[in-house]
Amino acid sequence: MTKLGTLLFASTLLFSSCQRSGGCGCEVDDPYAKGKGDLKVSSNIVQPGTRVAGEVWEASDAIGIFALNEGQALGATNYATNAKYTTASAGNSVAFTSVADGINLPSTGNIDLVAYYPYKEGVTTELAFDASDQSKPALIDLLYSNNQKGLNKQNEKANLVFSHALTLVEFNITTEEGLAINDGTIALKDALIDGKMALATGAITTGTKTATPSVKVKSVGTNKYKGMMILPPQALAGKEVTFTLDGKTHTAPLKIAQTQSGLKYTVEATYKKDKNQEETKLVIVEGATISPWKEGGNNGDVIVIGGEEAPVVPPTPQPEPNPGADTEPQPEPQPSEAKPLFPGANFDDFEAFKASLNDHGLNALASQVDGGKTGKALHITGKPKGNDYIFNTTAQAGGPTSGKTISFYLKGTSKKSISMNVITTDNTTFAYNLDAVGEKGHVVGPDDGNIVLQPNAPKESKGKKIPANSYTQGGIDTKGQWIKITLNIEGKSLATTGDLFAFKVGGKVDVDLMIDDFTIE
Structure with missing residues (x-):
């Protein structure tokens, strides 16, 4: 069979806010008009705005695609293994083209597709990752797709749906009126930062390497600031988070329980002056919200840290034990989010x-x-x-x-x-x-x-x-x-x-x- 060359990947991605600087005001050529291949692939990441900070694809972003004979498990006998496709330009709607020979549809039979981001050379059955460096979040925002099945010469158009494989922890800081953050970082001590993604299923296995990943605090509006951290699934309860805001350090433990793949966990914080107007304190309202990454768990009660001493919160009164009761009092069920x-x-x-x-x-x-x-x-x-x-x-x-x-x-x-x-x-x-x-x-x-x-x-x-x-x-x-x-x-x-x-x-x-x-x- 003659190799036709390029597999084209046309992506229409919707993102909500905070696009990467520079953007792309140019028009993207129709890749299918150039006769570069017979398999036509489009894609969208699940739900609008799901990449970190609503980012768009950048020039030279690369994905890996595996083609499998229909019904075949990903392994050593793939129809095509880890084919690299790269963007020619940046933007919301872009075309991906192959670096070397592309993947062509078989003359008989069907194929299934598995794809992942970001591309890594030499990948066969699993993708290793390390999230210790948070400076370029898109490069550790692992995406996975295995939805496209049964492609053939008569059915050559595929639409890959990507989903997130890791966890997003988002720190939202609201400042008191007139108080700005000019320089800030957020660090999480002893976080697990490595692991592997199985390309047959997209499942994540968290490793054992720990580090203190740090992210910059960025302004996202009047009196609104944000820092976002991508990590493998893990228990975060008791992990120490440190906010360094304009040279002042504020520390508190997180109360987030076991995180899960594809979920977003949000920590709300309030940054304000104390009553003497000389020092500042950080009030962390720990909770979870529904987000494009899907909602996570409950991060606990309000924690006041920094500045003046935190007030003592009296314990919630509990009912007196009843010696004649058959069972202990049960806690009130917590509401869940859809x-x-x-x-x-x-x-x-x-x-x-x-x-x-x-x-x-x-x-x-x-x-x-x-x-x-x-x-x-x-x-x-x-x-x-x-x-x-x-x-x-x-x-x-x-x-x-x-x-x-x-x-x-x-x-x-x-x-x-x-x-x-x-x-x-x-x-x-x-x-x-x-x-x-x-x-x-x-x-x-x-x-x-x-x-x-x-x-x-x-x-x-x-x-x-x-x-x-x-x-x-x-x-x-x-x-x-x-x-x-x-x-x-x-x-x-x-x-x-x-x-x-x-x-x-x-x-x-x-x-x-x-x-x-x-x-x-």
Whole structure:
């Protein structure tokens, strides 16, 4: 087979703020117009603004791509191994071209793709990293993609969806009015900084090397400053963080528990003068927020450090022990925060959503529309020939593996009800069936609130276990309102490979439904 040369990687990346200086005002040529290859690859990182500080691609950024014969595991017999592709220019929309011979689609059969960033020569099955130097965060912001399957001569367009492999710790500092930070650093003592990423799965193994990584404090607005640190997953509770602000040092322990891949953990801090207006103190409000990196855990209570002595906070009163009680008093449950169930789960980033689907793709009855619960939504309209899958998402590297509930919003009408599938690690498919909504089922009032569904275990049919989906006659009518549907998944370990979640509608009837905001918590 003649080598055609270059595999082209066209990337449309959306970033929210604080782009790298310089930018790119130039136009990028259409790489497909130059006849450089037959495999066409586009990409987006999961959700807008997910690279550190909303950075764009820089000139000479490089990724590595592995091509595998369909269904083959990454290893010693790849179709192509660690092919290097590099940007010619900087910007949000850029083209990646190969340095040497590119990868061509096979004349027969299909291939799957695995890609990672940043490129490293000689990589075969795993990528080693060291996060001790935080001066160029993009170079340690490991990205991973394995969503693209089944490419061939007739299906040459791929859309790689990248997700983060490490952890982001973001320190946000708010200063008192009239108090500026001209020079500042943040250092984390004895942090684990090395490890390896398995290229077959994107899984991170944290190493044993420790250091005190340091990041600069940058102004991001009036009285607002930020420092961001990328680290492998680890327990940060008790680790000492030091803020050096205009020559004054303030130290406190973190209370963040075990961090996870792809999650962002936020520490809020307030920098102010003390009552004598001579010294300064730092008030750290430790907590976690939902972010484009997905939300992390809870970092604990408020810590006051530096300046005048921190006030003593009296302990929270506890109930007196009851000798006759069978059990000890239990702590109040802490609220959790919802995160997207799959890429593009609010349907605003439609390409990310479609790239998360299995080989069957999106049903022709479904399309992206305006007017969602928030932003855009998925609209399902028409008359399906049977009890049809509308979509089936696949498990993503760094995606959710457990939770208590899956929720989404529903609006519209259907002559039959709907059903959802949740797949677990042992490849068991649990069905969640929504009974009729409206006059003949769940009553929709002025404020319907939430309909909670319980799982139905698979049923036996001819010696096989099949999902217990059902589609109730009487259908759905939400009376023009958005209603919330919640699936109870407590105690289930979600699939980490293959199919994860499916949405189905009843067949041979008119359907006009909108769905939006699929989350897990």
